Amino acid sequence: MNETVLKPGVECVDIALGERSYQIRIGSGLIGTDSSFDDLAVGQSALIVSNETVAPLYLKRLEAALGTLHSRVQNVVLPDGEAHKHWATLNQIFDKLLERQCDRKTVLYALGGGVVGDMTGFAAACYMRGVPFVQVPTTLLAQVDSSVGGKTGINHPLGKNMIGAFYQPLRVICDLDTLSTLPARELSAGMAEVIKYGPIADMTFFEWIEANIGDLMARDAKALALAVKRSCEIKAWVVGQDERESGLRAILNFGHTFGHAIEAGMGYGSWLHGEAVGCGMVMAGRLSHSLGLIDQEFLRRLESLIGKAGLPVVAPVLDARDNVGRYMDLMHVDKKAEGGAIRFVVIDGPGRARLQAVPDDLVAEVITRSCATP
Amino acid sequence: MNETVLKPGVECVDIALGERSYQIRIGSGLIGTDSSFDDLAVGQSALIVSNETVAPLYLKRLEAALGTLHSRVQNVVLPDGEAHKHWATLNQIFDKLLERQCDRKTVLYALGGGVVGDMTGFAAACYMRGVPFVQVPTTLLAQVDSSVGGKTGINHPLGKNMIGAFYQPLRVICDLDTLSTLPARELSAGMAEVIKYGPIADMTFFEWIEANIGDLMARDAKALALAVKRSCEIKAWVVGQDERESGLRAILNFGHTFGHAIEAGMGYGSWLHGEAVGCGMVMAGRLSHSLGLIDQEFLRRLESLIGKAGLPVVAPVLDARDNVGRYMDLMHVDKKAEGGAIRFVVIDGPGRARLQAVPDDLVAEVITRSCATP
Known part of the structure; x- marks a missing residue:
């Protein structure tokens, strides 16, 4: 160069x-x-x-x-x-x-x-x-x-x-x-992916976002510069080890399996991708908690930060008669499901993520707890 | 492997x-x-x-x-x-x-x-x-x-x-x-590309084709196997040095600049690609001879072999009123022309090729000599 x-x-x-x-x-x-x-x-x-x-x-x-x-x-x-x-x-x-x-x-x-x-x-x-x-x-x-x-x-x-x-x-x-x-909704949607990098890879960054979420949402250039830079660095670190997406890179999809179901179920364009991912991270966080991987306090912090970024933390009802069934169907056809139990990116302790197959009944319970009452 | x-x-x-x-x-x-x-x-x-x-x-x-x-x-x-x-x-x-x-x-x-x-x-x-x-x-x-x-x-x-x-x-x-x-015309068209590898890279192969053109056109499996193998080896040698086509690989286009003009001028599908390349190699051979790079005897052998492969050696008239002008126009818009004189792959002595800008008047003379009388 x-x-x-x-x-x-x-x-x-x-x-x-x-x-x-x-x-x-x-x-x-x-x-x-x-x-x-x-x-x-x-x-x-x-x-x-x-x-x-x-x-x-x-x-x-x-x-x-x-x-x-x-x-x-x-x-x-x-x-x-x-x-x-x-x-x-x-x-x-x-x-x-x-x-x-x-x-x-x-x-x-x-x-x-x-x-x-x-x-x-x-x-x-x-x-x-x-x-x-x-x-x-x-x-x-x-x-x-x-x-x-x-x-x-x-x-x-x-x-x-x-x-x-x-x-x-x-x-x-x-x-x-x-x-x-940038419209406010799109700023929030982008912030979902910024926040994502914390729990999956860097708790210092997560804490920095927590401390600076006000400046970030007020579009302070200095805060945004740091957020963009650190996000790119973390993504580069992950992608550098897995350019063609064969393994580790999957952790970048934290919140995305639930998120894709929300996007598809609501009809594309109804929820922005980042909004669905924000809500999906809440759900994937709860799943990680159900699996005993993170404690209640960390889950609370994650949900709070997602809320402060102007993102939805309550999942939408996709089907009034069989909401859980609809979510499960959508997630099973998602390209990351390869037969049998769906594999989710879970938080394996704050700042670390991995892919894990999760039994359907545990997933169903998280969906029920996360959705608005129909 | x-x-x-x-x-x-x-x-x-x-x-x-x-x-x-x-x-x-x-x-x-x-x-x-x-x-x-x-x-x-x-x-x-x-x-x-x-x-x-x-x-x-x-x-x-x-x-x-x-x-x-x-x-x-x-x-x-x-x-x-x-x-x-x-x-x-x-x-x-x-x-x-x-x-x-x-x-x-x-x-x-x-x-x-x-x-x-x-x-x-x-x-x-x-x-x-x-x-x-x-x-x-x-x-x-x-x-x-x-x-x-x-x-x-x-x-x-x-x-x-x-x-x-x-x-x-x-x-x-x-x-x-x-x-x-394979229809006979398509066998001949393929043979044009086989013959091509001789003058640009391997005179031993050229002499082998001359000696075996009868068996090749009779579709003898043993002869065809050797022809396919050696062609692939030569192409691999060229491409291995220039995978993304920045220099040397251009020599594989011997006969192709005239050939593309024939294909486009006759309307795609009228002449097969290999037929146009066969005739184009005759023209590019004559151009090389005009430039003093090959002797009359080698040019004669090249034309004879192309003819024995069932390929046309007389170029078509593309425009009865201004045939040379039509050829020149078509070659100037060909993607390999980069402003000014057209660059041709010429035979730089038997078995060796290179790209060279050639003055228009020399090209025009070759076109006139190579075409059927209108």
Whole structure:
């Protein structure tokens, strides 16, 4: 990696993946600063991929910064939302690249949240069998989650994220200014993934979040910078040991098995992913307590913190006649269930997690205790 | 790689790509032999991808062999031909995988020619971000060309092979019996790529082909086995030094710049790819001679061999009013032209090739001399 002079106040996380290594830069005002991008080995042509919500806010700023680096900067603005994360939208990126005769040195910039990042990364992985791309995540969730791990892809009518690639960016630029325009619900949803890193890997970080949740929810740039940085570091540590998701990486799915059931059961888009994960962590925490792995006090702290982040702590009733049955059905079809008892990420004592098959009756009891009275 | 006991008469080429290494096996009757496949680490579920032409001939045989290895063997039969190498056909593979709830250990088997191989490989690269796949190429072209290199992908309305991935198979099984049912035109088309490896890399092989072209065209299994093996070895040697196509690998495109112009100018499907490459090698040979790189005698031998393989040696007129202009236009838009003079793969003395920018007037003269009189 080149020696670079960073602006004061810019935090860095180096993701070490051999020849696919890259840097995450975290700070204020990075999108409009050409030095955020200027030491990357890139071609003359750039394509910014954004969506209808984010483009009016930040596209011009990014275009201006890239104008000094690329002789041709173009853009494609996609419709916003998970519902558009499919082949037809992805193909809008390919259409633009081919109409403008973009070559294999063209750099793609993903300017937006997780959906834009997933689709742009997958387009970059496939266009001419691979062109470089840079992530510019504009939501807290994308900054702490999609920044690390190289997962890209689209949905298929029969399953989420079923078609995709592991593909690493050249760099990730987390401009904290973008979080100032983030709707409150999305800030909370992103905070769910920040909180997650505490119980599964780092109790010092968990305690820091507890002490600073007020500043974080008030969008204090310094607090957010630290939260994003530490989240990326922890995720990088986990992913670095398991790039292709064969084992340890599963612990990043703490709260996700219950969460996926809530998302699917309520209809996608009704609960945000982070909201479902927040509530799912409460449920997975209770499961860990039922298994005797964590004490009541830690469970109380976890629930309290999730609540203070503006996230739901009471699970929704998915079926008034057979709520537990509906949850169990949804979790059994989830891709992580491999025949027999469902495997959950449980907290194996504060700051440590593991995958464990849990008997159905214990799971059922947690669902009953966690749901609102119908 | 496990120690395996091969059937007598089975030739092997080991493709060394670190953890992505694999073996090409070449011989008769391999499709119906379960030991062709049985030492691969695979899941319970298999999906054979084939097309309407090949499936009636070989699908049952492959299903029978795989039945002893996988508890569930399914198939999807695609329409035949380059015209179907696009997203909608690729999605038939994803539909089948998801309808049958295939997990990430499912093995895809590509049973067919280059189009089936390219689409199956790309589907394998993308399904759940990567599942294993095995190539079972049933055309000579696919056996000597797509067996090595890991190129997979689909066409876009604005360009061939524009969307794809580099993705390596677990193994390649070249069953020479499948060549007995190959139409004569396709045998010749495949032979163009076999012949190609001589002038660019191995004159001993070139002389062997000259001496054995009669047996090869008569589909003698022993001769074909050697031709396929040596072709794969040479391609592996080239690709091994340049997996991602940044330099040396370009020499594999000998004859392809003229060839692509012929294919596009005649309308895709009118000339087979190998036919266009055969004729393109005559033209690129003449260009090399014009540049003083090879003598008249070697050029004569090259043209004679291409003719004996049943390939066209006279180029088609693409435009009766401005034939040279039409060829030049088509070659300038070809992706390998990067501004200014077109770069051609030229023979830098028999058995050695390199990329070289050639002045337009020299190219024009070769086109004029090579084409049929309008």
